[in-house]
Amino acid sequence: MAKNNRVVVTGMGVIAPNGTGLREFWRTLAAGESGIGPITLFDPEGFRSRIAGEVKGFDPLDHMPAQ
16 A cells, blocks of 8 residues: 655746746747757767757756855
């Protein structure tokens, strides 16, 4: 028999290649837009892949303390 565990949702947020924030992510998802493309945030020389899902314009230090 499965044990009952409680879950508390305190908010919703998304950090994804096709949208940062729930509203932007949902808009791009509904429009069929992809966040996958050529790597631009670093030089991918030496790696086998040249495509990725980059989260552009997101700085984690703007959203959480540096510890």
